[in-house]
Amino acid sequence: MYGTRVVVIGAGIVGAACARELCAEGFQVTVVDRGRPGGATTAHGEGNVLVSDKGPGAELELARLSRRLWPEVLAELPAAEGVEWDAKGGIVVATTESGARALTEFAEGQRAAGIVAEPMDAAALGDAEPHLTRDVTAAIHYPEDAQVQPVAAATALLAAAGVTLYTRCEVTGALTDSGRLTGIRTTGGDLPADLVVNAAGPWAGELSAVLGVPIDVRPRRGEVLVTTPMPPTVFHKVYDADYVGAVGSGSAELQTSAVVESTKAGTILLGSSRRQAGFDDRLHLGALSAIAAKALRLFPGLAGVSVMRAYGGFRPYVPDHLPVLGADPRLPGLWHASGHEGAGIGLSVGTGRVLRDLITGRRPEIDAGPFRVDRPAVLGGAR
Known part of the structure; x- marks a missing residue:
């Protein structure tokens, strides 16, 4: 995996968590954001890390994984001293x-x-x-319910990852070769990549359309x-x-x-x-x-x-209220990590871990099948 170039689109907490996990695998990770790190959806959340609001099923399993990982991840972050973590229940x-x-x-x-x-x-x-x-x-x-300061957490995750970060950089198109995604075009120039991760949050639907393979994230x-x-x-x-x-x-x-x-x-x-x-x-x-x-x-x-x-x-x-997490079968080289609605802060570290396992061919700790990209709720309403 060393030398594999990954571009993560989105420097919110989900993108930051994905970048950290992939950097730990030795990938060369570049993070691109249209604004600043943690400056959009992440900055406007309450920092919820909840299991109380999810019924039995795939999202609850992702929440349980994330809740277990959060204290472990924070303990490993050199910059975590400024991150407020409150396991108040x-x-x-x-x-x-x-x-x-x-x-x-x-x-x-x-x-x-x-x-x-x-x-x-x-x-x-x-x-x-x-x-x-x-x-x-x-x-x-x-x-088990807790709260974390989201912007500080996202910043600490990115700092620990050691990524190359481009801010105020808009994605304008896809670089492809023989039907495979080989990078992205941006307002700051082309960025070649072996893998691209769409972690653009509410803008993931718009971004996927720009890349030519729309998903229904609104x-x-x-x-x-x-x-x-x-x-x-x-x-x-x-x-x-x-x-x-x-x-x-x-x-x-x-x-x-x-x-x-x-x-x-x-x-x-x-x-x-x-x-x-x-x-x-x-x-x-x-x-x-x-x-x-x-x-x-x-x-x-x-x-x-x-x-x-x-x-x-x-x-x-997403219409079926489940994240979109995994490879896009329509465009090899493209992966998605979005659609968490209001639970993204809590689910972020679990999402990063599952994405890492899927990309590296490991079996994730939870069943990632319900989050697959090619399910009707994700592709059915895409435009």
Whole structure:
């Protein structure tokens, strides 16, 4: 593998994790980004490393692999001292009887798949989150849920990889020879490569079309509110059970749910929303209002707290809600690592490990078949 030239397109956290794994194999890795490292989707995420929001199946297995790898990867990064890692756990709550039944059933399925999902009674919930509403019909504690500072993590991954990095460099076309991808054309010149990895996040669909083999990855917009710094108020990642439904919805319309968590700086992040609006980057006041209202139902004491900013970002959406990970059979030499939607930060290190194993011919720790590129959800709607 030594001497193999790889170009990774995308310097977000998924591209950075892939670059690190491939560099560790001795590949000569170049990373290309249209902006700056971690400056797009990665910079607009909350840093979630979650198992609580995924039902049994392929994505949950990738999440379990990633959750195990995150502490190991951070321990190996020379620049990891500045990366905030908070294994604070998550609490999912229901506030209706029907929600309680759905949450309990969902947690039972996760436990059968090996996830630690602990029911909490009112006393335990009050001890864990004293400021949370008492109008809760069910609560499940997920001690494996964690949070990482995404931009710092992406930067540390790239620094450890020792890649050649080109920023503000747009991909304009493919270099091919006898039907094989041999590099890319960019605004900074041609870059020959033995392998190219499309890790362009929400732009992966557009990029794949530029390379001549479109995949159906679309942008899905989300917004977050950030409060001013506060005394300790929220001690876990806390969200309403309807968050899982919003994540799994295929609707293009606005989906909102209550997601509340603190940062080590004392601010509180309030989410979340999902809607398909193309690459329109204007904040949606209706989404922000709905986020605030739902957050207040969980934490009424936040009513007098000032919001110091709001931000939004694009997530890479695939209609069947599974990442796209593996070789593109239509164009030898092209690999994809995208389509993680809002879970990319948490799934990044597992994605890098699986991609490395697939490229080097090893058998990945998990079944990568469900993520294959040539499945109907990925190719069926591509244009």
